[in-house]
Amino acid sequence: MGIFLVMTWTSDPLLRQRVRFSARAALTKAMTELLMKTSTLAVLTEPGTKETAPSDIHARADLDRHQPVDETAHADPAPNPVAEHLGRIDWSDIAKSWSLRLLSLAVGVAIWHVLCVSKFKFFINFENVPAPLVVLSAFIGHLHESIFYVHIAVSIKRILIGFALATGLGICLGVVMGRSRIARDFVTPYIEILRPIPAVAWIPLAILMWPTEESSIIYITFLGALFPIVLNTVHGVEQTPDVLVRAAQSLGASSLQIFWHVVMPAALPSIATGLAIGMGVSWFSLLAGEIISGQYGIGYFTWNAYSLIKYPDIVVGMLVIGFLGTLSTQAVRKLMQPLLSWQRKSR
Secondary structure (H helix, E strand, C coil): CHHHHHHHHCCCHHHHHHHHHHHHHHHHHHHHHHHHHHHHHHHHHCCCCCCCCHHHHHHHHHHHHHCCCCHHHCCCCCCCHHHHHHHHCCHHHHHHHHHHHHHHHHHHHHHHHHHHHCCCEECEECCCCCCHHHHHHHHHHHCCCHHHHHHHHHHHHHHHHHHHHHHHHHHHHHHHHHHCHHHHHHHHHHHHHHCCCCHHHHHHHHHHHCCCHHHHHHHHHHHHHHHHHHHHHHHHHHCCCHHHHHHHHHCCCCHHHHHHHHHHHHHHHHHHHHHHHHHHHHHHHHHHHHHHHCCCCHHHHHHHHHHCCCHHHHHHHHHHHHHHHHHHHHHHHHHHHHHHHHHHHHC
């Protein structure tokens, strides 16, 4: 009542504001004490509970006030990178692409079947070509023969050895040629002279040079994969943007740092292309070596089927070669994808 009278009769605005704040603080304190007394009475009147002193209530309130809050209980769950990657994939576009590819293969098989059944003979003779169902029956029969898997395993082993050697030497040689004009002028004549020589022409010399037929076949496979890898690596190193090199030099990068962090990432797309092409050429070279001097392998299987006039087996060997070549090329591209992730981020 006294506060009200002071606020009524005083004409000083500053004094009235101070009185108003004092009244508001007194009212807040009174309401707090009333709520604490009410909670104390509720605890004391609850049956089966012990009497709690007001000091304990204040201590418990202070403890609750200073107790740390577990923010992780209400935090959002950690993002799943696999789920995010799958969410970014356009599944409809992939389904459309694969549907078109399968339709294309179905159309090709249908045309093959019609030409074989009708005994088509106009410049191209299909009278002795086995129909798709005959080839499928022969393939299923070979799946029950262990020697068929031996042929496949031997060819894959030769490819892996020859391609690994060509990858190591080809990338190293291509990088040196791309970074050094002297090395490029010195090695280029050998590359340009030896590269056009087909794999079949290397077979007699390979047999004379190497002690075993196995080593000669691997050598021919190695030569087939080497030249595409070398040429594409040289192209990738030479196409490194000069502005990136100058920017790295201005930031104080050494020659080794420029090579490892600028030149190699810039050349990786071309190197990946060379590896994919080299894998396909290595299969071609391998089959040439197996046909002439092999005793096992899918190339020997195909040539032996021709010698024994087993026409369905010829097509089986050809299709298996195509499948293995496609699978190995896709494997090379998948292995190179993590090294080329910066391309997707920059687009």
